[in-house]
Amino acid sequence: MKKLNYAVIGYGFIGRRHVETLKSFEDTDCTAVCDINPVRLEEAKLLYPDIEVYSSADELFRKADIDGVIISANNNQHRELVIKAARAGKHILCEKPAALTVAELDEMIEAVNQAGVTFTVHHQRRFDKDYQCVKECYDKHVLGDIYTIQSSLYGYNGNMHDWHVYKAEGGGMLYDWGVHLIDQILNMVDSRLVSVFADVRNVINKEVDDYFKIILRFENRVTAEIELGTYFLSDRKDWFERHWFMGGNKGTMYADKFNPEGKIVKTTHLLENAAKDQDKSLASYGPTRSFGIPEPGLIVTESIPQVTCEQKDFFKNYFKAVNGEEDFAVKISEVKRALAVMEACWKSAETMKSVDFE
Secondary structure, three states: OOOEEEEEEOOOHHHHHHHHHHHHOOOEEEEEEEOOOHHHHHHHHHHOOOOEEEOOHHHHHHHOOOOEEEEOOOHHHHHHHHHHHHHOOOEEEEOOOOOOOHHHHHHHHHHHHHHOOOEEEOOHHHHOHHHHHHHHHHHOOOOOOEEEEEEEEEOOOOOOOHHHHOHHHOOOHHHHHHHHHHHHHHHHOOOOEEEEEEEEEOOOOOOOOOEEEEEEEEOOOOEEEEEEEOOOOOOOOOOOEEEEEEEEOOEEEEEEOOOOEEEEEEEOOOOOOOOOOOOHHHOOOHHHHHHOOOOOOOEEEEEOOOOOOOOHHHHHHHHHHHOOOOOOOOOHHHHHHHHHHHHHHHHHHHHOOOEEOO
16 A cells, blocks of 8 residues: 655644644655745754755645645635645545535535545534533433433633634634534434424634534434533533433433543333322322422433544545545535534524524
8 A cells, every 4th residue: 555645735733733633643644834934934844854845835735745725824815725635636635614605615515526636524523522421322212212402611711822722713612612502412313303403602702603503403313412512600610511311211321521420310110190080189299299309219310321432533534535446534525514404593693583494
């Protein structure tokens, strides 16, 4: 198998990680880095003396002997860089979100198809342990018929970094984390999406969104709720980070943290309905006894699935797919669907109404 040489365009936080990842595989290497910031190029040279550095994508594609690129520049640059990479005949892996609009993505797809190169997007959080744990419960019907899925991510700092604070650069939390959380739900729930409702807000940031709540209703009667808040304050230990909750007609489950901790919770029997002619006073909690303290032995718990996965699994699939050994785990049609949901979120937030979908 021929060793694949890649360039990373955009040597910021995630760009640095991509260089490390490329160099960690036996059959790949990162031989070039491109960034408009000369300080970052000096940093790359210091860490990797043999690496080539370029201050423009045009120069990179003219001079570098590479098979593909990973694009990790600012979100508003993805469209132009993907099109240039396609016309240069390179394999393309683009950071999320692939584009700022569906129309932009369509232009990118057209360029890729005309060039006949591979193209996918870095949705590595499909391989997060918390997500795979919840997905296994969903796929195996551990809780029976699922009716609700809640996915949340909370923080307290409120502030974002670097270009993420600028709307023109494609900043904000819906583009940053929302695309991941939406992609996870769409990848999990195997049903047509009927409607989208979203509340997207600037709580303490003036220019970009730092809070959203999204409600997705599917044809199979599953309702998924996604909530992210960067300024959620609490004095409770372990409140922040990641939270999942899933409800079905045979039990519920919760999973907290990215390395998930939680339980599957079921009952030994269902609460019997009181007969119409029964004296309601016989029930110790009266007509609201469904919310009372459960009787001893009613609640039983099971461990949540123990999954073995890591974000590097995305790249294991990616390079096999580039070599024609597997299909890409992340298909561009799925990327486009998630981006369309994001557009529906913006529309719903603006109109304060639910948006019909698919």
